[in-house]
Amino acid sequence: MKISIRKIFFFICIIIVATICLQVYWNYKNYISNKNRLSNEIQIAYDKSLEIYFNEESKNEMISFISDNKTLKSRDFIKSIVLDSVFKSLIKTNKPKKSKTSDTVFIESFEDNNMKIDTQIFIEDSKVNAFPKNTSIKVLRGKKAQDEIGGIEQFPNRFVITISSDSIKYNVVDSIFKTELKRKNIRLNYGFRHLKNDTLFNNFSTTKEKLTLNLKPKSSFFKPSETMLLDFNHSNSLLFQRMGSELLLSLIFLIAIISCLFFMLHIINKQKKIDEIKNDFINNITHEFKTPITTISTALEGMSNFNPTNDIEKNKKYISISINQLSKLESMVEKILETATLNTEELRLNREQLDLIPFISAIVEKHKTITYKEISLSNELNDLSFYGDAFYLENVFSNLIDNAIKYGGEIITITPLIANKNIIIDITDNGNTISKNEEKAVFDKFYRIPKGNVHDVKGYGIGLYFSKIIIEKHGGSITLIRTNETTFRITLPYES
Numbered sequence: 001m002k003i004s005i006r007k008i009f010f011f012i013c014i015i016i017v018a019t020i021c022l023q024v025y026w027n028y029k030n031y032i033s034n035k036n037r038l039s040n041e042i043q044i045a046y047d048k049s050l051e052i053y054f055n056e057e058s059k060n061e062m063i064s065f066i067s068d069n070k071t072l073k074s075r076d077f078i079k080s081i082v083l084d085s086v087f088k089s090l091i092k093t094n095k096p097k098k099s100k101t102s103d104t105v106f107i108e109s110f111e112d113n114n115m116k117i118d119t120q121i122f123i124e125d126s127k128v129n130a131f132p133k134n135t136s137i138k139v140l141r142g143k144k145a146q147d148e149i150g151g152i153e154q155f156p157n158r159f160v161i162t163i164s165s166d167s168i169k170y171n172v173v174d175s176i177f178k179t180e181l182k183r184k185n186i187r188l189n190y191g192f193r194h195l196k197n198d199t200l201f202n203n204f205s206t207t208k209e210k211l212t213l214n215l216k217p218k219s220s221f222f223k224p225s226e227t228m229l230l231d232f233n234h235s236n237s238l239l240f241q242r243m244g245s246e247l248l249l250s251l252i253f254l255i256a257i258i259s260c261l262f263f264m265l266h267i268i269n270k271q272k273k274i275d276e277i278k279n280d281f282i283n284n285i286t287h288e289f290k291t292p293i294t295t296i297s298t299a300l301e302g303m304s305n306f307n308p309t310n311d312i313e314k315n316k317k318y319i320s321i322s323i324n325q326l327s328k329l330e331s332m333v334e335k336i337l338e339t340a341t342l343n344t345e346e347l348r349l350n351r352e353q354l355d356l357i358p359f360i361s362a363i364v365e366k367h368k369t370i371t372y373k374e375i376s377l378s379n380e381l382n383d384l385s386f387y388g389d390a391f392y393l394e395n396v397f398s399n400l401i402d403n404a405i406k407y408g409g410e411i412i413t414i415t416p417l418i419a420n421k422n423i424i425i426d427i428t429d430n431g432n433t434i435s436k437n438e439e440k441a442v443f444d445k446f447y448r449i450p451k452g453n454v455h456d457v458k459g460y461g462i463g464l465y466f467s468k469i470i471i472e473k474h475g476g477s478i479t480l481i482r483t484n485e486t487t488f489r490i491t492l493p494y495e496s
Helices: 003-059 074-083 085-093 143-148 170-183 236-242 244-305 312-340 356-368 390-407 463-473
Strands: 062-067 102-111 115-123 138-141 156-163 189-196 197-207 211-216 226-233 350-355 374-377 385-388 409-418 420-430 477-482 486-493
Touching: 003 211, 003 226, 003 236, 003 244, 074 156, 085 486, 138 143, 170 189, 170 197, 236 244, 244 312, 312 356, 350 356, 350 390, 356 374, 356 390, 356 409, 356 420, 374 486, 385 390, 390 409, 390 420, 390 486, 463 486
Parallel strands: 374 409
Antiparallel strands: 062 138, 062 156, 102 115, 189 197, 189 226, 211 226, 350 385, 409 420, 420 486, 477 486
């Protein structure tokens, strides 16, 4: 079943469109995924920055109470701390909610022999004097003081109070956040909005640009009614930079698929043309073979049926006709077989020293006897030496002159010259019968310029192909030059 090139092209276009749509969808999903990943990285960097900030601040606002008395019970240790003037001043400065009978202090996380205890102590003025008075308690201010004594973990009784401040040093948070962003290789325009009870308390920004995205911190250091939003904008170039390898692979994959599909279309189209050329060649060669075969058959029939007296002269005439036609058949077969061996190593050139001026002149004179067209050799050189195969080169020049006679104009000119250390030989006719679309194809094997069903000029489509291969085996080239005339230019290396 034959499928037209148009249908194949339509099918390939559908595949290309589907592939492009799939790649666009895949890259869009990848873009969204990278965008969410970037937001998560920003969230993590922001939360970590706040954690570092509050931890560093807490180290400076830390007060530790320690005792090396192993017999002292935890509750007595805490009561002793409450009697201490330092603790009383803390209560006075950071006094919690008052009642008429007592002040309530919530103590979360004091340690007793590595056991964490959560408790609540009610301190009433009437009972304070009942606490132990001879207990030795040391007070340390800040994390640095803890480090200087080698840490407080070595003491059996220890109690740490961390005091947090309502104010935030935005420039310190900004410095820490910038470090985290740089570590993650994220470029960002951002600002902070400090909110208390859903009301803007303070605003800090590193850019004048309008910030459209925001993140809420997951930090536990803020009070329930307080937060500090991160407003930011990130550029799409950052996302595309992160997607660089995926986009490159996608583009390479897409180009590869489209290239393969169009290459397949080119191969199919070329095979179709080759098939048409092959069929045309078979039809042409069959017609050429049929003529001599029919002539030979007619001659043999004449000898058998129309020469009852066995006339010797008639027999000679019939035999001569048959010999001529068999010679033509042999010539055609040799030409086809010769063409078949052009691209193999079987073709060997028997090079010899040639003077191309008399060599071409003899070929021109031979063709003058078989045509009424004007053929001339335009030459200003006395001699033109070249080391080549006389037999094959004669066939080349004969093919080109023969083509000019069959398909060209009325005036044919052969012009040899030397230029740029090359021998150039132009075979020009004043016709312009080769269209621009046929320029590249005329040197293909078995190719003939299509003329519909008109077969006024005989040929096999192998003359120019033969000429091209022979000239290339001599180290030269042959090209077609189309202006108002048609010129086949042979270029050969010149050795002075």
